[in-house]
Amino acid sequence: MLRQDLVQIASWIDPEARILDLGCGDGALLAHLRDSHRCTGYGIEIDDSSVLACVRADVNVVQADLESGLRMFADAMFDTVVLSQTLQAMHHVEAVLREMVRVGRRGIVSFPNFGHWSHAVALLGGRMPVTPDIPYQWYDTPNIHLCTPKDFELLAARLGLRITDRALLARSRPVTWLENLRATVAIYRFEKL
Amino acid sequence: MTAGTSAPPGAPAGSVGVVAPRDQHFEAPLPLASGAQLAGYDLRYETYGSLNAARSNAVLICHALNASHHVAGTYADQPRSAGWWDNMVGPGKPIDTRRFFVIGVNNPGSCFGSTGPKSTDPQTGRPYGASFPVVTVEDWVNAQARLCDVLGIERLAAVVGGSLGGMQALSWAIQYPQRIGHCVAIATTPKLSAQNIAFNDVARTAIQSDPDFHGGDYYAHGVIPRRGLSVARMIGHITYLSGDDMTERFGRSLRTDDYAFGYGAEFEVESYLRYQGDKFSEYFDANTYLLITRALDYFDPARAVDGDLVRALAPAAARFLLVSFATDWRFAPARTREIVAALIANGRDVSYAEIDAPHGHDAFLLDDARYHNLVAAYFDRIAGRLAAPGGAGEPR
Numbered sequence: 001m002l003r004q005d006l007v008q009i010a011s012w013i014d015p016e017a018r019i020l021d022l023g024c025g026d027g028a029l030l031a032h033l034r035d036s037h038r039c040t041g042y043g044i045e046i047d048d049s050s051v052l053a054c055v056r057a058d059v060n061v062v063q064a065d066l067e068s069g070l071r072m073f074a075d076a077m078f079d080t081v082v083l084s085q086t087l088q089a090m091h092h093v094e095a096v097l098r099e100m101v102r103v104g105r106r107g108i109v110s111f112p113n114f115g116h117w118s119h120a121v122a123l124l125g126g127r128m129p130v131t132p133d134i135p136y137q138w139y140d141t142p143n144i145h146l147c148t149p150k151d152f153e154l155l156a157a158r159l160g161l162r163i164t165d166r167a168l169l170a171r172s173r174p175v176t177w178l179e180n181l182r183a184t185v186a187i188y189r190f191e192k193l
Numbered sequence: 194m195t196a197g198t199s200a201p202p203g204a205p206a207g208s209v210g211v212v213a214p215r216d217q218h219f220e221a222p223l224p225l226a227s228g229a230q231l232a233g234y235d236l237r238y239e240t241y242g243s244l245n246a247a248r249s250n251a252v253l254i255c256h257a258l259n260a261s262h263h264v265a266g267t268y269a270d271q272p273r274s275a276g277w278w279d280n281m282v283g284p285g286k287p288i289d290t291r292r293f294f295v296i297g298v299n300n301p302g303s304c305f306g307s308t309g310p311k312s313t314d315p316q317t318g319r320p321y322g323a324s325f326p327v328v329t330v331e332d333w334v335n336a337q338a339r340l341c342d343v344l345g346i347e348r349l350a351a352v353v354g355g356s357l358g359g360m361q362a363l364s365w366a367i368q369y370p371q372r373i374g375h376c377v378a379i380a381t382t383p384k385l386s387a388q389n390i391a392f393n394d395v396a397r398t399a400i401q402s403d404p405d406f407h408g409g410d411y412y413a414h415g416v417i418p419r420r421g422l423s424v425a426r427m428i429g430h431i432t433y434l435s436g437d438d439m440t441e442r443f444g445r446s447l448r449t450d451d452y453a454f455g456y457g458a459e460f461e462v463e464s465y466l467r468y469q470g471d472k473f474s475e476y477f478d479a480n481t482y483l484l485i486t487r488a489l490d491y492f493d494p495a496r497a498v499d500g501d502l503v504r505a506l507a508p509a510a511a512r513f514l515l516v517s518f519a520t521d522w523r524f525a526p527a528r529t530r531e532i533v534a535a536l537i538a539n540g541r542d543v544s545y546a547e548i549d550a551p552h553g554h555d556a557f558l559l560d561d562a563r564y565h566n567l568v569a570a571y572f573d574r575i576a577g578r579l580a581a582p583g584g585a586g587e588p589r
Contacts, residue, residue, distance in 0.1 A: 018540075042537060048563050051546050055514075055570040058577075062533060062545045072534035 002032050004172035005110040005185050009082055012108060012165055012189050013037055017079035020104060022066050022096075023086035025050050027059030034059070041078065044069050067091055070099040078104035085185075087111045089142040097159055101192040107161070110187040113168070115148030117181045133184045149179075149186045156190055165189035207283045209241040209290050212266035212276075214306060217343055223301065223336055226491075229326040232315060236340050237306030238262045238298040241282060242290035244346070249579055251346045252293045252572075253337060254278060255354030255361035258429070258485050259477060261305035264297035265290070280560055287569035292576045293350065298340055300333040302484045310480030311412060323409030327484060330357070330492045334364045338372065350575055351375035355557035356524065357485070360492045363532065366509040367494055375575055376511040377568070380521055380557040382528035383502050383535070384493035389523065392432055393486040396425035400479045409480050422479045423470030430469050435520035435553035502535040509536070513543040514571045516564065518556040544571070 002010070006029045013019065015037045021030050024043025027050075033039035042060040045051050054061035062069065066083075067090065081104030083096065088111050090096050100107035112133040119129035128138040136143060147155075149168060156163055168175045168183035175183045214237050222230040239262050244251060254264045256277070265282040268274040282288045282295050299307040302325065310325035341349065352373050354362040359381025366376040385393070400406060403421030407414050431439075443462035458464040498504040513536055517526035526547050536543040548564045550556040556564070 040540070042543075048546075048549075051544075052563070052567055052570055055544055055546075055567055055574070058574050060542050060544050062537075062543070063547045064530075064545075072530055072537070074538055077538070 002028060003084075004169060005084055005187055006032070008167045008169065008187050009084060009108050009110065010037070013039065013080055015039070017041075018077070020044070020073070020078040020081045022070075022081065022083045022100070024054065024059070024061060026053035027057040027061060029082065029084065030054075030059045031057045066096065070096075070103055073103040075102055076105060080104055080106045080108060082108045084108075084110045085112070088114075088144070088146050090145060093145050094155070094159060097155070097161065101161060101190070106164075106189060106191045108187065108189045109152075110185055111147065111152070112143075113148060113180070113183045113186050114146040115150070115180050116184055120181075131184075149183070152186065152188060156188070160193045161190040162193045163188050163190045207285050208275075208279065209266040209283050211269050212239050212241065212263075213268070214239050214262055216306065217340060219336075219339060223332065223339070225326055225332045226329040227327055231301055231308065231326060231328070231332075234301055234308035234336075235306070235312075236298055236301065236308075236336060238296060238340060239264065239266075239276075240297075240344075241265055241295045242293055244294040244344075245579075247579075248346055249348065249350060250293050250576075251341070251344070251349050252288060252295045253341070253349050253352045253365075254282065254288075254295060254297045255333075255337070255352065255358035255365075256297070256300065256303075257354070257356040257358045258482075258489070259473070260358075261303065262297040262299040262307075263305070264295065278558065280558075281565070281568065287565045288353065288572055289569075289576075293572070296340070296344070296346075298337055300328075301336050302328045302333075302481060302488070304478035304481040309478065310409070310484065311478050320410075320412040322412055322480060325480060325484065327487055327491075329488050330360045330364050331368060333488070334361055334368050337361070337365075338369055341372070347372065349373050350579060351377055351572070353377040353379075354381070355379040356381055356554065357489055357492075360489075363506075364492075364494065366511045366513070367506060370508050370510040373511045374578075375514070375571075376509070377514045377516075377571065378529075378532070379516045380518055380524055380529075380554055381515075381532075382524040383495060383505075383532050385490055386528075390490050392428060393490055396428045397483050397486060399424035399428070400482060403479075406479065409483075411479070417474070418479045419471075419474040422474040422477060422482060423467070425470075425479075425482055426473035426477070427466040427470040430466060432523045433553055433555045435522065435551060437520065438552050438555075441551070502531060503538045506532075506535045506539055506541070509539065509541060511541070513541060514568070515543065515545045516557070516567065517545075517547050518553070518564075519547060519549045520551055521554045521556065523554040 017039050019039050019041030021043040024045050051063045081100040087109050122129035167187040168179040169185045217236050222232050224230050260277040263276045264278045265276040284291050299305045302309050310321045314321045352362040352365040359378035362376045362378045365373045400421035403418030405416040406418040446461040495502040495505040517529035533545045550561050
C-alpha cells in the first residue's frame with residue numbers, strides 16, 4: 001500500500017507527466033505513477049538497498065547525493081519534482097528548493113509537522129519529541145531542519161515560490177480545524193513565481 | 194552447450210561447465226573507421242545457454258583490454274581455465290545462462306584466436322605485425338553485429354561490458370539502436386581523459402622502445418618485446434587498483450629482512466607487479482596491446498557531434514544500466530555520471546549505481562554482493578520483459 005502522503009502527492013500529478021523523485025526510497029511512488037498515471041521519470045537515491053529495490057521494481061534510479069545530484073539535470077526537464085519526507089534531513093534546504101523549480105516546472109514536498117501539539121507537550125515536559133512521524137532521539141536523528149507549515153510557507157515566499165496546493169494530514173486524513181497543531185504531515189505543491 | 198536447470202553434471206555449482214570456442218570465418222572485408230579494411234577474417238567466440246525459439250534471449254558480453262571470448266566455464270582438462278567473468282555468467286549467476294543465451298567474442302585485433310596482428314596476412318603469407326590496421330570500438334561493434342547475423346540474432350536482449358567492454362556496449366546502443374534491448378555499461382567512460390591517454394602512451398612507448406619490438410614485426414625475428422610488454426602491463430595494473438587497495442595488500446612490506454641497498458624487487462608491491470608483468474608478457478601480444486590501447490584513446494562518440502554527448506546518444510533506444518565504483522580513479526564515477534546525464538537528457542530509461550567498493554577499476558571483475566545483486570535484479574527484469582506477452586525485449 002502506498003504511504004498516505006504519497007497518495008496525496010500522486011493526486012496532484014497529471015497523467016503522463018515526467019517526474020523526478022528525490023530520495024525515492026524503494027521507488028513506490030514512481031512505480032505507482034507509472035502504473036496508474038503512465039508517468040515516466042527517475043528517482044534519486046543514495047542508499048544501496050533502496051537502489052536495488054528500485055531496480056527490482058523496474059523504476060529508473062540514479063544513485064546520487066541529493067545535495068549535489070541535481071546538477072546533472074538540465075533546466076525544466078521535468079513536469080514535477082517530488083521531495084517526500086526528506087526536506088527536514090537536507091543540509092541546504094533553500095538550495096534544494098531552488099533546484100527543484102529549476103529542473104522541474106512544479107515542486108512537491110512533504111515533511112513531518114514539527115508544530116504538532118504532541119511535540120509541544122513533550123517539550124513542556126522537558127524532552128525532545130519522539131513520535132511515529134519523527135521517531136528519532138535528538139542525538140541520533142537525520143532530521144536537522146524540522147519546521148512547521150507556517151515556517152515552510154514563509155520560506156517559500158522568501159524564495160519566490162508560489163504555493164498552489166496544500167494538504168495537512170493526520171492519521172492519513174485531511175485535517176480541517178486547528179490544522180497547524182493537529183496535522184502530522186504537511187504537503188505542498190509549488191511553482192516558481 | 195545447452196541450458197539445464199542447474200550446473201551441468203560434474204561442473205561446480207553456478208558454472209556453465211566445460212566449454213569450447215568456435216571460429217567463424219567472414220569472407221567479406223570489414224570496412225574500418227580508418228578507411229582501411231580488414232580482408233577475410235575470423236572471429237573466435239563461445240556461447241553458453243540456449244537461444245530461445247523467438248531468438249530474443251541473446252546477451253552479448255564485450256571484453257576489455259586483456260580478456261577474450263572465454264567469458265565463463267572451463268576448458269576440458271584445464272581446471273584452472275575459468276572464464277574471465279565466470280562470477281557473473283552461469284546458471285544462477287547474475288547473468289543467468291538458464292534464461293539467457295550468452296555470447297562472448299574475441300575482437301579482431303586481439304590475440305586469442307580472432308584475426309589480429311599475429312595472424313597471417315593472406316596477402317603476404319606472413320604475420321600482419323605492424324601492418325595490421327588500427328581498429329576502433331565502432332569497428333569491433335560492426336564485427337560483433339556480423340557475428341550476430343551469422344547466429345541468426347536480429348536483436349540482442351542486452352549488450353554488457355566493463356571498462357573498454359562498456360564502451361562497446363554504449364557504441365552498440367548508438368550504432369545499432371534497433372538491435373539492442375538493454376545496454377549494461379560498467380566502470381566505463383564516454384571518452385578517455387588526457388591522463389588516461391598519457392598512461393596508454395607510456396605503456397606503448399615501453400613496448401616500442403624494447404629492442405625486440407622491431408617496429409612491430411618481431412614475429413619474423415623469433416622474439417617478442419617481453420620487457421616492454423611487461424612494463425606496459427605493470428603501468429596498466431597500477432591504474433586498475435586503488436591507492437588504498439595497494440596499501441592494504443602490500444603496504445611497504447619487504448620480501449627481505451631489511452633494505453638490500455640495491456634495485457631488485459625488495460618491496461612486495463614490486464615483486465607483485467613484476468610477476469604480473471612477466472606473466473602477461475607470456476600470453477599477450479605486444480601489437481595487440483598497442484592496438485587496443487589506441488582503440489581506447491580514440492573512443493569518443495561525441496567527437497563527431499561537436500563534443501555533445503547528449504547528441505551522440507540521441508539515436509540510442511535501449512534501456513540502460515550503468516555502474517561505477519567509488520574508488521575507480523581510472524574511469525571515475527564522475528565519468529559515468531556524464532553518460533547518465535546525457536541519457537536522461539535524451540529521456541532514455543536509465544538506472545545508475547555507484548558501488549562503494551575498495552578495489553578501484555578492477556572491482557568490475559570482482560565479487561561484490563551489492564554489485565552482483567544489482568546486475569542480477571536488472572537481468573531479472575529483462576527476463577521478465579522477454580516473458581511478458583508480446584515481449585521480445587521491445588524497448589517500450
